[in-house]
Amino acid sequence: MSLKSYSRGRAVHVMLVYTGGCNGCDIEIVNCILSPKFDAEQYKVFLTWNPREADVLVVTGPVTKYNEQPLREIYKAIPEPKAVVAAGACALMGGVYKNCHGDIPSEEISGPVDQIIPVDAKVPGCAVRPQDVVAGLVSALPLLLNAD
Template sequence: MSLKSFSRSKSIHLMLCYTGGCNGCDIEIVNCVLSPRFDLEQYNVFLTWNPREADILVVTGPVTHHNRKPLEEIYAAVPEPKIVVAAGSCALMGGVYKNIHGDIPSEEIDGPVENIIPVDAKVPGCACRPQDVIAGVVSVLPKLLDAD
């Protein structure tokens, strides 16, 4: 077993990537890891702000035009296997930022996330519930752990 696979089997690092929106989902995701109620750190699930350390990229927001390129750069920096969880209705379909008329293209919103980068798990909600975020992260663990 390599050092990398040993380390991955002992801890999971989530990187939270905000791509626009209201930050409601970001608060719930941080709540999963840091709050005493869910406290995922006790299970060795940690937040990181370095894409080179990330095992799972958790993306929130509708992907604004301004944030598209940074999202692509962060995704490129995440090591293989590149695992992405799209969290919240904005990340899944544009949420309240989506053009409700459908006949006028939005110049500001490039999302949803799956139009920009591949998505492995989708967590619905506005804002997404911590229990659903945890379920979404757990659903992609086999892909992460089987890759090594």
């Protein structure tokens, strides 16, 4: 393993963006990083709030209209290589808010995360369990490690 991949695997900076979920996934993800029981730092995963520092973007929620542009901007601000993890049913396919107006285009929901930014790993669950979040982060890692 080259130094590049090795170093990338040993320090993963994660940024969270909440785009209008119900707080359930959000708190489970914060729980997974802040709670000593799960403690993501032992898996070399660090929490950051600065897109310039981040490697992995974790997105929850069905992306409401007002959150669409901020999400794009933040995605753009992350330097390559980057990975996006969509966590929770809402982020994957809209959850209960999918098709909430039938055939009429929704005024509130801009759609699941993969319509806004490319998603690399999907973590299902309502709400996601902390263990699953760590697993999802790990499954996105090869993408980072093998990138140029």
